[in-house]
Amino acid sequence: MTGSxxxxxxWSRMMSGQTGPVCxxxxxxxxxxxxxxxxxxxPTQIDKYNRADQTWTTSQLIEDTLAQERPILPAPHQVxxxxxxxxxxxxxxxxxxxxxxxWVTLSSTLLGFGIGTILGIxxxxxxxxxxxxxxSLMPWVISSQTIPILAIAPMxxxxxxxxxxxxxxxxxxxxxxxxxxxxxxxxxxGLRSPQVIQLDLMRTYNASKWQTFWQLRLPSAMPYLFAxxxxxxxxxxxxxxxxxxxxxxxxxxxxxxxxxxxxxQTIQIWSALLTAAFVAAMMVVIVGWCERRVLARxxxxx
Amino acid sequence: xxxxxxxxxxAEMPASKNAVVDIKNLxxxxxxxxxPVYALSDVDLTINEGDFVSFIGPSGCGKTTxxxxxxxxxxxxxxxxxxxxxSPEQARENxxxxxxFQAPALLPWRSIERNxxxxxxxxxxxxxxxxxxxxxALKLVELNGFEKKFPWQLSGGMQQRxxxxxxxxxxxxxxxxxxxxxxxxxxxxxxxxxxxxKLWARTNKTVAFVTHSIPEAxxxxxxxxxxxxxxxxxxxxxxxxxxxxxxxxxxxxPEFLEIAHRVREGLRAGxxxxx
Numbered sequence: 001m002t003g004s005x006x007x008x009x010x011w012s013r014m015m016s017g018q019t020g021p022v023c024x025x026x027x028x029x030x031x032x033x034x035x036x037x038x039x040x041x042x043p044t045q046i047d048k049y050n051r052a053d054q055t056w057t058t059s060q061l062i063e064d065t066l067a068q069e070r071p072i073l074p075a076p077h078q079v080x081x082x083x084x085x086x087x088x089x090x091x092x093x094x095x096x097x098x099x100x101x102x103w104v105t106l107s108s109t110l111l112g113f114g115i116g117t118i119l120g121i122x123x124x125x126x127x128x129x130x131x132x133x134x135x136s137l138m139p140w141v142i143s144s145q146t147i148p149i150l151a152i153a154p155m156x157x158x159x160x161x162x163x164x165x166x167x168x169x170x171x172x173x174x175x176x177x178x179x180x181x182x183x184x185x186x187x188x189x190g191l192r193s194p195q196v197i198q199l200d201l202m203r204t205y206n207a208s209k210w211q212t213f214w215q216l217r218l219p220s221a222m223p224y225l226f227a228x229x230x231x232x233x234x235x236x237x238x239x240x241x242x243x244x245x246x247x248x249x250x251x252x253x254x255x256x257x258x259x260x261x262x263x264x265q266t267i268q269i270w271s272a273l274l275t276a277a278f279v280a281a282m283m284v285v286i287v288g289w290c291e292r293r294v295l296a297r298x299x300x301x302x
Numbered sequence: 303x304x305x306x307x308x309x310x311x312x313a314e315m316p317a318s319k320n321a322v323v324d325i326k327n328l329x330x331x332x333x334x335x336x337x338p339v340y341a342l343s344d345v346d347l348t349i350n351e352g353d354f355v356s357f358i359g360p361s362g363c364g365k366t367t368x369x370x371x372x373x374x375x376x377x378x379x380x381x382x383x384x385x386x387x388x389s390p391e392q393a394r395e396n397x398x399x400x401x402x403f404q405a406p407a408l409l410p411w412r413s414i415e416r417n418x419x420x421x422x423x424x425x426x427x428x429x430x431x432x433x434x435x436x437x438x439a440l441k442l443v444e445l446n447g448f449e450k451k452f453p454w455q456l457s458g459g460m461q462q463r464x465x466x467x468x469x470x471x472x473x474x475x476x477x478x479x480x481x482x483x484x485x486x487x488x489x490x491x492x493x494x495x496x497x498x499x500k501l502w503a504r505t506n507k508t509v510a511f512v513t514h515s516i517p518e519a520x521x522x523x524x525x526x527x528x529x530x531x532x533x534x535x536x537x538x539x540x541x542x543x544x545x546x547x548x549x550x551x552x553x554x555x556p557e558f559l560e561i562a563h564r565v566r567e568g569l570r571a572g573x574x575x576x577x
Contacts, residue, residue, distance in 0.1 A: 195407070197403050197404075197405055197407045198407050198409070200375055200401075200403070201401070201403065201407050202424075203374075203375060203394070204373055204375070204394065204399070204400075204401040205397065205420075205421045205424045205425070206394055206395050206397060206424075207424045211424050215409075215420065215423070215424070216409070219409070219411045222411075298410075298411035299410065299411050299412070299413065299452040299454075300410070300411070
């Protein structure tokens with residue numbers, strides 16, 4: 001007994017925190033991805049062997065399915081290599097650089113997000129304060145989101161192009177179109193969230209509408225605003241990518257996706273997809289960081 | 303204005319010229335889907351300057367509604383009411399009263415000090431003056447030292463004291479309090495009642511106080527208004543003559559018990575009419 005390790009086993013110590021379980025899930029996902037890649041790419045690989053009259057072993061099959069040039073499902077390491085090549089090993093001014101394409105998409109995402117957020121807040125303020133605006137605007141706000149963005153995006157691009165507006169603005173308009181909606185809906189709810197007792201309190205001070213808005217409604221709406229901004233920034237990116245599809249694949253992550261699918265470059269598609277996901281995740285993290293800063297300044301219990 | 307008119311005006315002034323709240327034949331009916339609800343009916347009441355008036359009665363007797371009518375948070379549907387000689391709406395616009403709600407209703411994103419300065423900010427008083435007055439008001443409710451704390455860092459009783467400080471900060475002569483200590487335990491309530499009386503004695507404000515506790519009403523008041531439900535009406539008005547400076551010991555005196563008994567009888571009579 002004297003030589004044995006005291007205390008919990010390595011396994012239980014590893015799994016007691018968060019790192020252990022998160023790693024396990026991550027590893028499981030990678031294993032699943034590799035297994036998927038082998039099974040999905042195997043038929044074409046076996047076809048290739050048969051046409052070349054080649055004999056093959058299982059280990060050779062696995063090795064080859066994970067190293068195809070145009071696999072149906074590329075293996076993680078292939079995507080990682082492609083991403084390394086196009087992000088770090090390529091000059092960012094090059095048209096082959098994912099950093100360049102990400103920036104193109106990000107610039108219209110941020111512009112659209114900015115305009116969409118302002119538009120969303122302005123609409124919500126109007127809806128909350130003017131009875132007729134609620135009746136007249138709200139149905140349009142909701143029905144605007146029932147139109148598939150894929151259907152309306154090319155029209156926006158074409159119409160704006162016809163009056164000479166090209167480049168970043170049409171894509172930002174599509175982002176705006178998507179992202180004002182959650183902001184409006186959340187802000188209407190947030191601006192109406194003060195309790196009756198708090199509104200009565202402002203009334204006893206004979207506060208003006210503007211003072212009530214500034215001192216009570218807007219601060220009450222902040223948690224609602226940030227929740228909607230996290231959704232808005234992510235779908236704003238989706239809007240920008242969709243906006244890049246009908247422009248003939250000039251630049252941007254959407255263009256990379258489209259070009260990749262034209263030429264069956266699945267590795268390129270997956271690299272662009274993962275990069276888009278990463279960019280979206282980073283922006284959500286940044287919004288979350290702003291949220292914590294603002295709410296901490298507002299004295300919210302940590 | 304001619305001299306004659308001035309003389310006439312003086313002659314027409316109410317008999318008690320220091321009436322802060324003057325209510326005549328007031329009624330309020332809410333129209334609901336199930337038909338009209340008579341929240342208040344034929345209410346006559348005068349609250350004089352420096353009075354501490356308690357409204358007591360079972361729930362649904364309209365005591366809170368009456369306070370809200372005084373505060374212009376509800377509109378009467380019949381009768382007359384004047385606050386300092388003007389309509390409740392004008393009185394509210396003049397910021398004639400401070401209102402303390404059942405719940406503290408502090409804004410959670412503001413520190414205690416900034417909660418107390420909220421009405422002053424709305425009244426566009428300079429920052430220096432705001433902070434000075436907030437400190438004075440917080441001192442009155444013995445919350446000095448808690449200026450920078452946020453509401454969630456304070457106990458329920460302290461939060462309610464902060465909300466009283468907020469109502470005191472702009473120094474209105476009339477204080478309307480709607481069951482301010484209803485949600486607090488008895489020990490805290492006793493303590494706050496004592497503090498409130500001291501504050502009232504020191505500032506000479508007029509207080510209208512809604513409660514459902516008989517000892518609280520008798521202990522605090524110079525005038526107890528007993529109300530009864532369906533329709534909400536006043537069934538008894540009891541004047542007490544305890545000294546302005548009183549302590550909790552008076553609750554053991556025969557006078558106190560006698561008044562409490564009369565209040566209880568009134569409440570019971572109001573009920574038996576009803577059932």
